[in-house]
Amino acid sequence: MPLPLLGAGLGAAALGALTIGRYPISLRDIIAFLAAAAHLSALPQARYDLLHNIIIEIRLPRILAAALVGAALSASGAAYQSVFRNPLVSPGLLGVLGGASFGAALALILGLGGLAAQGSAFLFGIAAVGLGVGVANLFGAASMITLVLGGMISGAFFTAALSILKYAADPYDQLPAIVYWLMGSLASVDLHQVLSIAPPILAGIGALVALGRIMDALAMGDDEARSLGVPVTLARYAIIAAATLISALCVSMAGMIGWVGLFVPHFARLLVGPRNAALLPAAALLGAIFLIGADGLARSAMRSEIPIGIITELLGIPAFLLVLRRARKSWA
Amino acid sequence: MMASKEPLRLAGRDLTFSRGDRRVLDGASLGVASGEIVSLLGANGAGKTTLLRLLMGFLAPQGGDVRLGGESLRGLGRRQVAQKIAYVAQSHLAPFPYRVRDVVMLGRLPHIGLFNRPGQGDEDCVDHLLERLGLSPLAGRPYTEISGGERQLTLLGRALAQGARILVMDEPMSGLDYGHQMRLIGFLRDLAAEGCGILMSTHHPDHAHWVSSRIALLIDGRIEADGAPGDVLTPAAIRWLYGVDTVAVSASGRTAFLPL
Numbered sequence: 001m002p003l004p005l006l007g008a009g010l011g012a013a014a015l016g017a018l019t020i021g022r023y024p025i026s027l028r029d030i031i032a033f034l035a036a037a038a039h040l041s042a043l044p045q046a047r048y049d050l051l052h053n054i055i056i057e058i059r060l061p062r063i064l065a066a067a068l069v070g071a072a073l074s075a076s077g078a079a080y081q082s083v084f085r086n087p088l089v090s091p092g093l094l095g096v097l098g099g100a101s102f103g104a105a106l107a108l109i110l111g112l113g114g115l116a117a118q119g120s121a122f123l124f125g126i127a128a129v130g131l132g133v134g135v136a137n138l139f140g141a142a143s144m145i146t147l148v149l150g151g152m153i154s155g156a157f158f159t160a161a162l163s164i165l166k167y168a169a170d171p172y173d174q175l176p177a178i179v180y181w182l183m184g185s186l187a188s189v190d191l192h193q194v195l196s197i198a199p200p201i202l203a204g205i206g207a208l209v210a211l212g213r214i215m216d217a218l219a220m221g222d223d224e225a226r227s228l229g230v231p232v233t234l235a236r237y238a239i240i241a242a243a244t245l246i247s248a249l250c251v252s253m254a255g256m257i258g259w260v261g262l263f264v265p266h267f268a269r270l271l272v273g274p275r276n277a278a279l280l281p282a283a284a285l286l287g288a289i290f291l292i293g294a295d296g297l298a299r300s301a302m303r304s305e306i307p308i309g310i311i312t313e314l315l316g317i318p319a320f321l322l323v324l325r326r327a328r329k330s331w332a
Numbered sequence: 333m334m335a336s337k338e339p340l341r342l343a344g345r346d347l348t349f350s351r352g353d354r355r356v357l358d359g360a361s362l363g364v365a366s367g368e369i370v371s372l373l374g375a376n377g378a379g380k381t382t383l384l385r386l387l388m389g390f391l392a393p394q395g396g397d398v399r400l401g402g403e404s405l406r407g408l409g410r411r412q413v414a415q416k417i418a419y420v421a422q423s424h425l426a427p428f429p430y431r432v433r434d435v436v437m438l439g440r441l442p443h444i445g446l447f448n449r450p451g452q453g454d455e456d457c458v459d460h461l462l463e464r465l466g467l468s469p470l471a472g473r474p475y476t477e478i479s480g481g482e483r484q485l486t487l488l489g490r491a492l493a494q495g496a497r498i499l500v501m502d503e504p505m506s507g508l509d510y511g512h513q514m515r516l517i518g519f520l521r522d523l524a525a526e527g528c529g530i531l532m533s534t535h536h537p538d539h540a541h542w543v544s545s546r547i548a549l550l551i552d553g554r555i556e557a558d559g560a561p562g563d564v565l566t567p568a569a570i571r572w573l574y575g576v577d578t579v580a581v582s583a584s585g586r587t588a589f590l591p592l
Binding site: 219229269 | 438
């Protein structure tokens, strides 16, 4: 069972990431800090405050955010792939990314602050998926193919709307803000925000894991899932709702972080097989590890921070090629 | 495997169904009872798959009704139906490399419940079925990497794992080599002898004539004949169905149709 192993890997990645940054902090410092925090040993107050500030206030929120975003995007990617019976599908399929980008840009143009941009991104992400599903229902029953088409239409609409906003934006002030937002970043998250976003994300991932056996049945085809007693339309909407909720939360907090939801499920499938009850937790853990690593790179590779969305794209392409090479034979 | 020995009957009466302007089924009636093998013959596009989907409750009929054991199918829950009717589809999608054993285990879903884990009884049932179908050596293999015949047997295993008394198969022989066709036919006969009711659509008049207790002919959305193979399946019927002239040849108590 590789799940405990992945769990241990996640712990190690998080610890390692705590040591990464401008100010040098070793594992020993972290242990000393934890011991002092648990009143097992003593540190000079100034040293303790410094470590508290760097570890708890600065680095921990980012690491938690990276773990949450990676886990959520990977789990929802795996869920989408099962529901749409397509290993090349990513969580953006139904337009959540396009909608969220538009929402964030709209808030930035209206001169609203970061929190409003996040709320707006979240709402428009959900709205875009709602629009996609609505369009699908115009064509009668919301089958897989009409959902994909609805998502394309919704995504195209919000991409066009985003272009209008960019064109209309003040090129010295607003346009860069939009562009930077779209590149994705975890730089502005604080502990309070991470802790408030964690419960819904973990609940969403838990819901997807609970729906795992149903996803296995859906992967066999609609009629076959029906013959196995699955209420297909309801199940599909429930899975899409949970996956959309958590990916919209991620995008609203961290901006556009591409590729993770597409290739991490592939890696997980190579490790634990396609059964979703095992695949979803494995994908979540693997995605968390990957994004902690990518965020570590984003923070340390250059003197100034690189947007994490760029890192995931750069790392994602070779990773995906690697997976494609291994997975190709199972598609024949 | 059978949950109970009481006879069970699935029957559709006067079913109508249209897609747009096209009337696919126009008052078709067809049933199957436990212990029977019923073959449904019809040309491509005659509406066989639609009729099977109506009988399983995947589509709601626009006219007529479907009854399972005397109760209207509409009043039964999906899970209840899944414990009584199993389905082996014609074209099966396999985008992910599930193992043979995992696929068969999916058949236990109506008994386990959608949110529960399989128990020891389910594991034993799956082991037993894999053994019976000769799939034990393949149990750990991805079913995307086995032959088409083995995959069809895997899907039959999944259907049997449902413990259903009625088995609906859409062209189960299509794409199978001769050996796998014969093995599948052997399993179907055994299952019928054990009290399973089998309804299948097929394009093989010879097979149908050989294994069926009843044969039904679907022509232009209506069941034009339904009865014992010897009464229903004649060169005249084949000409009506497919527009092909044949001669019936009998040897060793079997009948085959040779095209002229």
